[in-house]
Amino acid sequence: MSEVRIGEKDMFETALKRFNRKIQQDGILAEARRREHYEKPSVKRKRKAAARLRKLARKANS
Incomplete structure (x- = not known):
């Protein structure tokens, strides 16, 4: 839970x-x-796979 103290x-x-x-x-x-x-679940798997591919592509470009 996020909390901000106020003076x-x-x-x-x-x-x-x-x-x-x-x-x-x-x-x-x-x-x-x-x-x-x-x-x-099938959409969730595709989204996670796409994120993993983007991450690998970013590492390859660096």
């Missing part, structure tokens, strides 16, 4: 920005978007 002098906007940044870094928003709709 007495902190403004709401800055606390919200820190919270949004923390959510992005933890990958919670991406996970929620991914789980929004059901993904068939």
